[in-house]
């Protein structure tokens with residue numbers, strides 16, 4: 546007897562997305578189903594290309610069809626993704642999800658995390674933009690080998706001038722550093738900085754983006770207020786180091802996102818420089834700045850702990866030479882970034898699904 550579309554879909558109704566808590570057919574994730582004798586092919590459309598459960602879901606589909614339809618079926622599943630967005634964003638409508646990368650203290654590795662997350666998500670196939678909003682020390686130009694680069698502009702049919710982000714490693718980039726002399730300090734006054742930042746969002750030709758990552762200045766200040774109150778934000782990622790002084794500031798930074806007027810989902814805490822590993826003894830981990838501080842902090846605020854990044858020379862070298870370490874797919878650090886990016890993308894997809902349900 547021929548296999549029908551209904552039989553296959555009925556089988557796939559048994560496969561539940563563990564995050565979204567619904568089956569794949571109800572979630573409309575099964576596309577382009579075609580059947581020829583025992584050959585069944587379809588596309589599984591995920592909510593993010595960085596989905597950490599890709600393989601698990603694919604296997605579950607295989608098993609469901611073999612079990613409920615025909616154990617001799619030849620199954621071919623193609624995986625694609627369509628990144629979701631909160632359904633209440635009329636502003637910046639082509640930018641699906643804005644992710645803030647924040648830290649209580651300077652120098653803890655916020656720009657390193659923002660740059661490497663951008664590289665990782667882009668390598669997964671997402672459309673990614675990165676705004677360096679660090680008015681005190683924009684480091685994205687250095688981290689992407691773009692010191693001295695100047696974005697060009699174009700005029701729209703309506704006569705509006707749009708800044709063209711610079712593209713590198715498949716990421717669209719804009720930094721306040723592109724508009725200043727790297728050797729001259731720019732003493733930004735509050736309103737001036739806020740206007741400059743708003744322009745990077747509103748007056749740039751971003752095109753369509755799945756994720757726009759924003760590298761914030763350290764601490765809590767004008768820029769944070771401007772961005773959180775002017776644009777729809779998917780969530781904030783908090784970077785800390787293990788020292789008590791860093792953790793104390795991180796608590797304040799984290800609490801800011803919870804304030805009533807701000808109220809932005811905290812996607813989780815990343816502990817950078819968590820331990821030192823000598824290159825020749827990779828099994829040895831030295832917790833020179835203290836252990837599990839980031840984990841404890843995440844637990845005390847009841848937010849996810851996204852992972853640890855060790856103190857490794859390759860990160861500084863990569864940052865200084867314009868090649869973020871996540872570009873080297875074989876490195877341990879790159880694997881760590883990949884896991885963290887997956888968790889972040891996964892949580893955004895869950896939040897978007899919850900919002901569209903209400």
Ligand SMILES: Nc1ncnc2c1ncn2[C@@H]1O[C@H](COP(=O)(O)OP(=O)(O)OP(=O)(O)O)[C@@H](O)[C@H]1O
Nearest residue numbers: 651652653654655656657818855856857860861864
């Ligand atoms: N895990 C790490 N291992 C080694 N070096 C690191 C690590 N994380 C960051 N660094 C280095 O530390 C320096 C500061 O990092 P980064 O610029 O990312 O921090 P930041 O928090 O953004 O600082 P700022 O306060 O200036 O914005 C850089 O030289 C970077 O390459």
